[in-house]
Amino acid sequence: MIIRRQRLTLLLLLPFGLLVVPFLIAPAVFGLFASFTNFAPFENALQFVGFKNYLNLLRDDVFRASVRNTLLLVVCTVTLEMLIGFGIAWSLRKPFRGRALTRFVLLIPWLISPIASGLMWHYLFSDLNGILNFWFATIGRQSLIYPLNPGLALLTVILTDVWRKAPFVSFLVLPGLLSILPDQWDQARLDGLRSPGQIRHVALPHLRLLLLTIMLLLIGESLGSFENTLMLTGGGPGIETQTVGLYSFENAFKGFNWTGGTTSVWFIVVTVLVVGGVYLLISRQSVGKQ
Amino acid sequence: MRLKPIEAGRWLIVAAALIISILPIAWTLLASLNVTPNNYSTPPNWSWPPSFDSYIEIGTAEPNFWREMLTSATAAALTTLLAISVAFLAAYSLARTVFRGRKLLVQGCLVLASLPVIAYIIPLWAMLRRLHLHDTLPGLIFSEAALYAPLAVYVLHSYIVQLSPELEAAAQLDGATLLQVLSRIVLPIIAPGVAAIAIIIYVLSWNQLLLPLLITSTQVRTVPVMMSDFFTFERELEWPTAGAALIASLLPVGLFVALSHRLLERFSLVATQDLI
Numbered sequence: 011m012i013i014r015r016q017r018l019t020l021l022l023l024l025p026f027g028l029l030v031v032p033f034l035i036a037p038a039v040f041g042l043f044a045s046f047t048n049f050a051p052f053e054n055a056l057q058f059v060g061f062k063n064y065l066n067l068l069r070d071d072v073f074r075a076s077v078r079n080t081l082l083l084v085v086c087t088v089t090l091e092m093l094i095g096f097g098i099a100w101s102l103r104k105p106f107r108g109r110a111l112t113r114f115v116l117l118i119p120w121l122i123s124p125i126a127s128g129l130m131w132h133y134l135f136s137d138l139n140g141i142l143n144f145w146f147a148t149i150g151r152q153s154l155i156y157p158l159n160p161g162l163a164l165l166t167v168i169l170t171d172v173w174r175k176a177p178f179v180s181f182l183v184l185p186g187l188l189s190i191l192p193d194q195w196d197q198a199r200l201d202g203l204r205s206p207g208q209i210r211h212v213a214l215p216h217l218r219l220l221l222l223t224i225m226l227l228l229i230g231e232s233l234g235s236f237e238n239t240l241m242l243t244g245g246g247p248g249i250e251t252q253t254v255g256l257y258s259f260e261n262a263f264k265g266f267n268w269t270g271g272t273t274s275v276w277f278i279v280v281t282v283l284v285v286g287g288v289y290l291l292i293s294r295q296s297v298g299k300q
Numbered sequence: 301m302r303l304k305p306i307e308a309g310r311w312l313i314v315a316a317a318l319i320i321s322i323l324p325i326a327w328t329l330l331a332s333l334n335v336t337p338n339n340y341s342t343p344p345n346w347s348w349p350p351s352f353d354s355y356i357e358i359g360t361a362e363p364n365f366w367r368e369m370l371t372s373a374t375a376a377a378l379t380t381l382l383a384i385s386v387a388f389l390a391a392y393s394l395a396r397t398v399f400r401g402r403k404l405l406v407q408g409c410l411v412l413a414s415l416p417v418i419a420y421i422i423p424l425w426a427m428l429r430r431l432h433l434h435d436t437l438p439g440l441i442f443s444e445a446a447l448y449a450p451l452a453v454y455v456l457h458s459y460i461v462q463l464s465p466e467l468e469a470a471a472q473l474d475g476a477t478l479l480q481v482l483s484r485i486v487l488p489i490i491a492p493g494v495a496a497i498a499i500i501i502y503v504l505s506w507n508q509l510l511l512p513l514l515i516t517s518t519q520v521r522t523v524p525v526m527m528s529d530f531f532t533f534e535r536e537l538e539w540p541t542a543g544a545a546l547i548a549s550l551l552p553v554g555l556f557v558a559l560s561h562r563l564l565e566r567f568s569l570v571a572t573q574d575l576i
Contacts, residue, residue, distance in 0.1 A: 018478050020397050026390035026449060029382070030412070033446035037423035038415065044423060051426040094317075101313040112318060114561050119321050121553045123507030125527045126546050130328050133539045139336040141327045147339040177321050185568045205306065220570045226414050227451075234416020237509045240528070255418040262422050263514065275419045282419070286411035293407070 038279065045273040050266075063273040073274060075249045076257040080277075083168060083253060084232040090172045091228055092221070095179025100209070102180065103187045113181060120178035128241025131170045132158075160247045167239050167251050171232070179224060186220040187213060219293055226289050233278045254278055325550075332543035354544035361541050362526055365548075372522040373552060375440055375512075376505040382445040384498050387452030392486060394453070395460040396468075406457050413451035417510045425514050435519045443511050448501045455497045458571040459490045496567035499560050506553050523549045 045063055047056040067073045098116065102109060122130065134141045135157045142155060157166040190212060198208045214221070236256040239245065245252040245260070254277050262271025330336070334351050337344035358365050394406055424443060425434070433439030468481050476484070487494065509524040516525070527549070530542055557564065 015472065015478065016397055019393050020399070022389040022393035022478075025386040026453065029386050029442065029446050030449055032427075033424065033443050034412065034415075034420065034450075037427060038420040040423040040427075041420050051429065097313060098317045101310040101317075104310075110561065110565065112314060113565060114558060115318055116321055117557060117564075118325060118550075118554065121503060121507075121557060122325070122546070122550055123509065123524050123527070125507075125509045125524045126549065129527055129530060129542055130324060130546055133331070133542065134324055134327060136539070138339055139331065139539060140339065141324060143339045144337050144344055147337075147342055147344045150342050173320065173324070177317060180317075181564075182567075182569055185566055186570075189568070220568070223410060223454075223570050226410060230414025230416055234418045236418070237524075237528075255416065258418055258422075259510075268422065272422050275422075278416060279419045282411065282415050286414065289411070290404075290407055 041272050042276065042279070045269070045276055048269060049272055050268040059269075063269045067270065067273055070270075072249050072252060073254075073257055073270075076252045076254045076274075077277060079164060079251060080233060080253045080255070082164065083171075084229055086168045087171045087175070087232050088225060088228045090168070091176045091179050092225060094172065094176040095224075096183055096221075098177060098180035099183035099187055100205075100213075102184055113184070116177035117181055119174045120181075122174065124174065124235060124237035125241055127170060127174050128238040131166075131238075132242055135166070158243055158247070160250060163243050163247055163251045167242055170242065171238055174238075175228065175231075179228070182224055183217065183220065186217045190216050222289055222293055226285060229285050230282050233281055234275075328543045329547055331540050332547045334540050336539065354538075354540040355548065357538075357541045358545050358548065362529075362545065364521065365526065365545065368521050368523050368526050369549065369552070371520060372506055372524075372549075375437065375444070375520070375522060376502050378437075378441045379444040379448065379505040380498050380502045382441060383449040383452055383501055384494060386445070387449045388456055388487070388494065389482075390449075391453045391456035391460055392482060394457050396465065406454060409450040409454045409457075413448075413454060417447060417508075421510060421514055428515050434515055435517045437520050440512055440516055440520055443515060444505050444508060447508075447511065448504060452497050452501060455569060455571075456490070456494065459493045460486060462571055463489060492563055492566065493568075493571065495560070495563050499557065499564055500567070503553055503557065 044056075046058060046060060048059055049056060102112065119127070133139070137143050137156065142157065146155060156162070194212050194216075195208065198212045201207075203211060234255045236253050236259065239251050239253060239256055240259075243251045245256050254274055258271045258274045261267040261274065330350075332354050334354060335346055335348065337346050362368075394402055428434045428439050428443070431439075433442070463486065467485055471481050471485055507524060508522075509528060512520070512522045513525050513528060516522070527545070530545075
């Protein structure tokens with residue numbers, strides 16, 4: 011009877027499989043296969059073309075710039091979001107009146123969709139009614155600032171992304187900080203540890219898995235998402251804020267260069283798999299130590 | 301009593317975070333009420349008095365705006381329901397059965413959850429066209445639920461694995477069926493966690509752009525797609541109207557999250573440290 015129940019329990023995986031295999035895994039795997047063919051949506055006779063699509067990509071300056079920008083974007087946004095998010099959570103860990111309200115307010119930027127956030131910042135950076143130039147005008151500066159101009163655009167894309175997600179990171183980190191038992195803080199204090207020491211020896215070991223999980227999700231999101239960029243700069247000026255996700259989107263759905271679109275995203279998939287693999291290794295090690 | 305420097309630093313961080321988070325939205329709210337500064341004059345002068353004209357203007361600029369809000373709300377609700385249901389069953393199965401590679405499957409769910417939509421949207425789009433699911437509500441819901449279910453499996457698994465299986469075993473000895481065990485014992489215990497991840501998925505789905513942008517066109521239209529249209533058709537909207545649409549689309553999720561905030565507050569992405 012126990013064995014029968016085990017088999018029945020195993021069957022509960024089926025609905026998940028029926029949903030995820032056709033609508034997520036199969037398209038992803040087919041994408042890999044398609045990147046070696048002359049794939050196009052209405053092409054019935056697929057022909058194997060070897061590494062031709064990949065060679066074409068590597069020859070494309072725009073793609074190379076996209077890879078560089080994407081890597082820069084991922085490293086900067088994820089680092090800033092983790093640091094700021096942790097900092098805010100750390101500052102909120104002792105209870106005070108209005109903490110619940112504070113936490114709710116900090117959640118609001120994340121409730122705005124990336125596309126709406128891009129739209130909003132597009133206007134907030136405008137010279138006539140924008141929020142940034144308002145302060146410049148108030149202090150009487152005549153020349154206004156244009157954050158979407160060459161040289162500043164990528165930084166602007168990074169900072170607006172951090173604006174939307176860093177408070178959300180703090181929201182996810184705080185319950186972890188609060189789950190640390192008071193004894194552990196007391197012990198650390200008795201040992202003479204100040205804040206940096208407490209973070210290093212109490213908080214980080216305890217939150218290791220949570221922080222790694224958040225980081226992996228953030229990296230995946232940063233690698234692929236371009237809604238914010240689409241609204242703010244459209245990849246410009248020039249190709250200054252072009253990313254791999256945007257490159258694939260524009261090639262496939264605007265330029266109808268399907269092979270370029272399907273092949274370029276393999277940079278994203280491979281990076282996710284590599285980062286995911288590193289995550290598996292690190293999370294295993296951390297358990298071994300405990 | 302004097303404030304210690306470290307305390308002062310803490311308050312400074314909290315205050316800065318609050319101001320930076322809220323100021324851009326407050327600016328948008330003011331603009332939606334037609335209160336905007338003119339930065340070309342020093343000091344800038346504000347347009348006054350406020351009015352609700354921009355909110356009425358949304359209906360002219362985007363005639364189907366309110367219907368799109370309804371579509372978004374329905375699609376997000378059904379997506380959440382489907383994703384959570386299949387994820388709950390799968391998470392229970394992974395927590396209570398023994399087979400090789402089951403831990404890898406759980407961790408694989410997290411890696412899958414971090415795979416961005418753009419990584420597989422082109423083949424998915426081509427497939428949905430062939431299956432005649434393109435531009436239909438079911439096509440959208442299945443695709444979105446498949447996108448978010450892996451995250452829910454990972455989170456719910458970490459909750460269920462923490463529960464002691466003894467209660468379930470006792471119920472089984474008393475003749476409870478598997479479904480009864482699930483609905484009367486497991487679900488009630490982890491209900492707060494289920495509700496919290498459901499709310500997160502609802503918000504993610506409400507804000508999802510890429511899937512509905514590409515796999516729907518005229519029949520099914522969601523709010524983020526409408527927002528992206530504000531620019532793509534060369535019709536740059538007036539800032540107050542765009543601001544009004546933004547505030548209007550933020551209100552439903554804002555209210556929803558405000559009401560369920562107590563639940564969300566304790567939400568933990570990973571419930572246990574010894575998952576692996």
